[in-house]
Amino acid sequence: MGIRLCKDDDLKACSDTYAKVFNEAPWNEAWTTETAFSYLIDFYQTPGFTGIVATENEEVIGFLFGVKRKWWSGDEFFINEMCVRTDQQSKGVGKALMEYLIGTTDAETISLLTDRGLPAETFYKRNGFKEIERIMFMSRDV
Numbered sequence: 690m691g692i693r694l695c696k697d698d699d700l701k702a703c704s705d706t707y708a709k710v711f712n713e714a715p716w717n718e719a720w721t722t723e724t725a726f727s728y729l730i731d732f733y734q735t736p737g738f739t740g741i742v743a744t745e746n747e748e749v750i751g752f753l754f755g756v757k758r759k760w761w762s763g764d765e766f767f768i769n770e771m772c773v774r775t776d777q778q779s780k781g782v783g784k785a786l787m788e789y790l791i792g793t794t795d796a797e798t799i800s801l802l803t804d805r806g807l808p809a810e811t812f813y814k815r816n817g818f819k820e821i822e823r824i825m826f827m828s829r830d831v
Contacts, residue, residue, distance in 0.1 A: 692743050695739075699752070711725075715808075738756050753771045755768040757796050762797065766790065799818075
């Protein structure tokens, strides 16, 4: 397995991976490669963006997209999306992506949002993340 920074040429493969993974259980969403591409390219074009891809035989098997941003207590790296192909999960791909990020960022903290009760919550906790009790995520329909 190789880990490297994301290039323009990787966006299509990342979009394919994203759509396939999030259309499966437990998410059961309805992504197409095109909507996933539109979603991911917004992150890619954000100032401070870093994308990291995991590859096997030149094929993208996982990725981490995020952005470094200023915060009052020091720079923060916010993970927007992390995705590993279903057939590659529980094989160390996510851990390798996270270790690459930790080893290359100069941010003081890494943060993210994730769903409760899904495998991602367990993964992040196992990798040193903790829940921030004072934070409340809110949404409303328009």
